[in-house]
Amino acid sequence: MTTVYDVPADLLIPKAAEELRGKKELAAPAWAPFVKTGVHQQMPPENPDWWYLRAASVLRRLYVDGPVGVQRMRTVYGGKRDRGSSPFQFRKGSGSILRKLFQQLEATGFVEKGKEGRQISSAGRSFLDGIAKGLKKTATEKVPDLSRY
DSSP states (O other): OOOOSSSOOOHHHHHHHHHTTOTTTTHHHHHHHOOSSTTTTOOOOSSSTTHHHHHHEEEEEOOOOOOOHHHHHHHOOOOOEEHHHHEEHHHHOOOHHHHHHHHHHHHHTSSSEEETEEEEEEHHHHHHHHHHHHHHHHHHHHHHGGGGG
């Protein structure tokens, strides 16, 4: 059985974003084209569909990392802040974006709240596994070593 672990993330996330774009519960807010994804960024994302890519990425991280909260996900999506002539320092990503994505993914039924944070539901797990199964052939063509698994 093919799972998310069998397919590289750079193939899985764009395909999952395409599928998520069709969900009516998941929609970018009005402020999405203008917001930075963290204080470490200097400009908003250039890709107009970045909201769906981030949603797919968050869903995959929930699948892989298990129950997580907003603070831990902020750390995942953080980066180095340019402080001019001073050394760079790590800063966390935006919590508001992650909270909204969690809420929207809960509305689609792919994420549920647990005692230790949000976790992927069985519907979300089967959604990502179905995408991974469809991409297995493409993944083995790109990376021949994956055929061993």
